[in-house]
Amino acid sequence: MLVSVIKQFAVGFFLFLFILVSHDLSDLAYGQTEGKLSNFQNMDKNIEFEYPSDWNVEILDDDLNSQSILVWSPNQNSLLMFSYEYPIIKNAVKEIVENQSDLDSQVFKNYNFIELKQTSFLNYDAWKYTYSFTDDFGDEIKNEELFFEENNLLYIIGFSSSVEMFDAENSISNSIKDSLKIHPIDIKKVIFEDKENEFKIEYPKNWVAIEEGLLDTCVIQLFSQLEDLDDKFQENITFCVHEIPKDVTLEEYAKLLSSEMKKMYIDFEIIESEKITLGNHEGYKHVTLGSLSNNLISLDGSLQFGPVTNLTSEILDEKTTLKQLMAYTIKDGKSYNVSFGTEPVLFSNYLPVIEEILDSMEFIDEQKSLSRDIPQWIKNNAKWWVDGQIDNDTFLQGIEFLVKEKIIQVRPDSQVGEVSKDIPQWIKNNAKWWVDGQIDNDTFLQGIEFLINQGIISQ
Numbered sequence: 001m002l003v004s005v006i007k008q009f010a011v012g013f014f015l016f017l018f019i020l021v022s023h024d025l026s027d028l029a030y031g032q033t034e035g036k037l038s039n040f041q042n043m044d045k046n047i048e049f050e051y052p053s054d055w056n057v058e059i060l061d062d063d064l065n066s067q068s069i070l071v072w073s074p075n076q077n078s079l080l081m082f083s084y085e086y087p088i089i090k091n092a093v094k095e096i097v098e099n100q101s102d103l104d105s106q107v108f109k110n111y112n113f114i115e116l117k118q119t120s121f122l123n124y125d126a127w128k129y130t131y132s133f134t135d136d137f138g139d140e141i142k143n144e145e146l147f148f149e150e151n152n153l154l155y156i157i158g159f160s161s162s163v164e165m166f167d168a169e170n171s172i173s174n175s176i177k178d179s180l181k182i183h184p185i186d187i188k189k190v191i192f193e194d195k196e197n198e199f200k201i202e203y204p205k206n207w208v209a210i211e212e213g214l215l216d217t218c219v220i221q222l223f224s225q226l227e228d229l230d231d232k233f234q235e236n237i238t239f240c241v242h243e244i245p246k247d248v249t250l251e252e253y254a255k256l257l258s259s260e261m262k263k264m265y266i267d268f269e270i271i272e273s274e275k276i277t278l279g280n281h282e283g284y285k286h287v288t289l290g291s292l293s294n295n296l297i298s299l300d301g302s303l304q305f306g307p308v309t310n311l312t313s314e315i316l317d318e319k320t321t322l323k324q325l326m327a328y329t330i331k332d333g334k335s336y337n338v339s340f341g342t343e344p345v346l347f348s349n350y351l352p353v354i355e356e357i358l359d360s361m362e363f364i365d366e367q368k369s370l371s372r373d374i375p376q377w378i379k380n381n382a383k384w385w386v387d388g389q390i391d392n393d394t395f396l397q398g399i400e401f402l403v404k405e406k407i408i409q410v411r412p413d414s415q416v417g418e419v420s421k422d423i424p425q426w427i428k429n430n431a432k433w434w435v436d437g438q439i440d441n442d443t444f445l446q447g448i449e450f451l452i453n454q455g456i457i458s459q
Contacts, residue, residue: 047082050179052172071176078161078169080176084153093147097127108133122180124148132163142166150182194219197241199279199336202360204353217242224350235350237340237357246333253330254284265290276327279361283329291321323347327358374407374441382431399448427451
């Protein structure tokens with residue numbers, strides 16, 4: 001599995017390099033800035049650097065996993081590339097470069113390996129890979145590439161030029177590289193929407209989503225990056241939806257699920273349990289320990305847990321102890337089950353990301369209804385509250401109505417009562433924007449739910 005994954009990375013990178021070498025120069029976007037040096041700054045791509053004003057910058061269209069910036073010399077014979085990708089395997093830069101070298105030797109004409117060595121680039125530990133080859137026009141091309149990790153990303157800085165021009169123009173490329181600044185970034189989120197079951201979630205862009213080859217009742221499985229080449233288990237979170245009798249209560253379902261999980265795991269133990277809100281519905285969250293018994297379980301032929309892809313089933317055995325987080329709720333004759341598992345020592349490392357994914361879950365049909373069903377007098381109250389014409393207690397009466405009518409959903413342990421004197425100003429800003437039509441009902445209600453769930457509005 002790991003070898004094939006690295007090969008996929010290598011093939012993709014070779015195709016990228018081939019595009020650079022045979023690039024259609026008519027597609028270039030020229031940056032004509034006066035002066036000896038121009039400054040490139042793009043916070044979307046989180047990098048900043050200086051380059052000679054007679055060189056030209058091009059931003060490649062992004063795909064899901066990579067972003068690239070190209071800097072061309074005036075004669076268009078030399079190219080400096082800044083690129084980053086979400087790494088397939090963390091802490092495996094050397095292995096990725098070695099596999100890249102093996103692939104290059106097979107696909108480039110007259111490939112000549114020059115050097116692969118560990119080096120220091122700015123403040124980063126990097127690997128420098130140098131080689132040459134003959135392009136389709138018969139010219140000898142020399143490439144020098146730096147690979148390093150930062151911001152949980154794999155960075156590639158490559159310089160490509162003819163052998164004759166390499167030394168002269170590489171000195172210029174080195175000055176550009178030396179000016180590079182990499183800024184911290186937020187990992188972008190991807191939205192997954194299941195229209196059939198009417199829910200959606202957000203997950204980090206650097207997690208891999210699998211929607212095919214799962215159990216019939218599971219709709220998506222998200223895989224983290226491998227920690228290193230010796231990592232035996234790829235952490236994953238799975239969302240499954242099961243048909244259940246409409247008269248089954250949450251408490252009944254919780255007991256049934258606990259009983260069935262004991263059949264699937266050896267030495268199964270629930271070490272934490274609490275009520276939560278999942279997609280604005282009351283639910284449960286359990287943290288468990290146990291070793292897999294390789295027996296998939298079934299409730300009425302539909303409810304199944306356990307390894308749901310070949311990847312997980314191949315690498316787990318009965319001696320593997322997993323620490324898992326299970327969260328679930330029920331709605332309209334369906335149970336919505338979320339499970340995450342990892343080695344116990346790594347559980348706390350992944351917990352913040354998993355909880356973010358859980359918190360992002362929304363039921364689509366209910367989000368639509370939120371935009372339709374707020375009475376006008378609530379909006380009137382909000383306006384008068386913002387203008388100081390009514391006090392907090394009067395405004396709260398409207399909030400109590402929204403909770404009572406289930407127009408907004410709050411945690412089971414949250415209650416509406418006194419308002420803290422420290423209500424954030426952005427709540428009143430939200431109310432004003434809502435009254436003025438600058439934000440929709442849903443955005444306003446999310447602010448109120450935040451107040452209640454954080455205890456700012458509490459009993």
